[in-house]
Amino acid sequence: MKISKELKTGIVTIFAIALMVTGINFLKGNSFFGGDDIYYAYFPNSGQLVPSSNVTLNGVVVGKVLKVEYVPSQPAERCVKISFSIQNDEVKIPKGSVIQVGALDLFSKGMLIDVSANLAKGFYKPGDVIPGEMAVDMFGQVKSFADPLSKKVQTALVSVDKMVNSLNAFWDKTATSEIEQSFSVLKLTIKRFGNVAVNIEDLVQDEKIKLANILTNVESISFNLKKSNDQIAAILGNAKTITDDLVTADFKKVIGNANETLKNLNLILATAEKGEGTLGKLLKDEKLYNELITTNKDLQNLVVDIQMHPERFIHFSVFGAKTKGVPLSQREELKLRQLLDSVPN
Numbered sequence: 001m002k003i004s005k006e007l008k009t010g011i012v013t014i015f016a017i018a019l020m021v022t023g024i025n026f027l028k029g030n031s032f033f034g035g036d037d038i039y040y041a042y043f044p045n046s047g048q049l050v051p052s053s054n055v056t057l058n059g060v061v062v063g064k065v066l067k068v069e070y071v072p073s074q075p076a077e078r079c080v081k082i083s084f085s086i087q088n089d090e091v092k093i094p095k096g097s098v099i100q101v102g103a104l105d106l107f108s109k110g111m112l113i114d115v116s117a118n119l120a121k122g123f124y125k126p127g128d129v130i131p132g133e134m135a136v137d138m139f140g141q142v143k144s145f146a147d148p149l150s151k152k153v154q155t156a157l158v159s160v161d162k163m164v165n166s167l168n169a170f171w172d173k174t175a176t177s178e179i180e181q182s183f184s185v186l187k188l189t190i191k192r193f194g195n196v197a198v199n200i201e202d203l204v205q206d207e208k209i210k211l212a213n214i215l216t217n218v219e220s221i222s223f224n225l226k227k228s229n230d231q232i233a234a235i236l237g238n239a240k241t242i243t244d245d246l247v248t249a250d251f252k253k254v255i256g257n258a259n260e261t262l263k264n265l266n267l268i269l270a271t272a273e274k275g276e277g278t279l280g281k282l283l284k285d286e287k288l289y290n291e292l293i294t295t296n297k298d299l300q301n302l303v304v305d306i307q308m309h310p311e312r313f314i315h316f317s318v319f320g321a322k323t324k325g326v327p328l329s330q331r332e333e334l335k336l337r338q339l340l341d342s343v344p345n
Contacts, residue, residue, distance in 0.1 A: 036063070036085035036087050037086040037126040038066065038127065039083075039086065039099075039124065039126065039127070039129075040082070040083055040128070040129045040130070041129065041130050041131070042074060042078035042079075042080065042129065042132055043078070043132045043134060044076060044078070044079065044080065045101075046068050046082070046101070047102065047109060048109055049082065049101055049110070049111070050068065051068060052065060053111065054104060055111045055112075056104060056111070057113045058115075062086055062088045063084055063086040063087050063091075064085055065082060065084045065111060066084055066085055067081075067082070068081075068082050069081050069083075082101070082111070084099075084111055092124075093113065093115070094116045094119050094121065095121040095124060096118055097115050098116075098130070099111055099114075099132045100112045100113075100133055100134070101134055101135060103135075112135060
């Protein structure tokens, strides 16, 4: 069968068109044969990302950026919508993962997948929206580090400039003379410190002798204490013996005797309270008390009468004369006189 020239031209044209469409899709980030999983993410800024940029996972390219478009209906933090594909069928994005837009190297931009370690929530399905955020690139990190440092350097330069101006204002003839005067005062002060140091050294030499004498006395006291150690031990031993004797004394027997004595005393007092016995009768018998008072009164009267008129009761023989009264021997008369002298007036 003979193929005509027109048919060949048509076949070549169709093949060329298909090849052109496939190449355009490839340049856009699609696979040659299609079938890629497509996902979406929203960002506040595109980060200069363009279609066909790489989508990487742990440094490995797993997809391409398909479209970067501005969506004015979304809030400012979600105004840029980026569509990207995952060309590896084995790559699944767990829920909780984050898509970042940042620098893949010094010259190219791309998307990075920060995979979540929690697989219990499941995986995103094609067509889902995955949370996105802007990654800080190297230049951003350098800028964030350099900006505070630059501000500190500027502040330090301002402080240095103020200090220099202050020194220039201070450093005149008056300041020079004041500095020279200060050095003179400092020199005089150092000289006085030297004199004080010499005096302190002399004082230390004098006190060193006194300190040596004090230490000698302390050593003598400690030696005497050491010599008296046996005597102190004997005294402590005697004190221990006395305390042991006090501890071992028969206090129980002494307390028992005291209780017995108190019991007898209580019995005597109880008997006297009842009016029994001599003491009880003295305490309870009012008649006996009155008789004793009367007897004592009569006895006092008798003593007074004997003192006033002894001749009535005592026989005195003076020069053979006789006196009325009771005849007494010399011994009895002496006892009676002693009795009368002992009676209070």
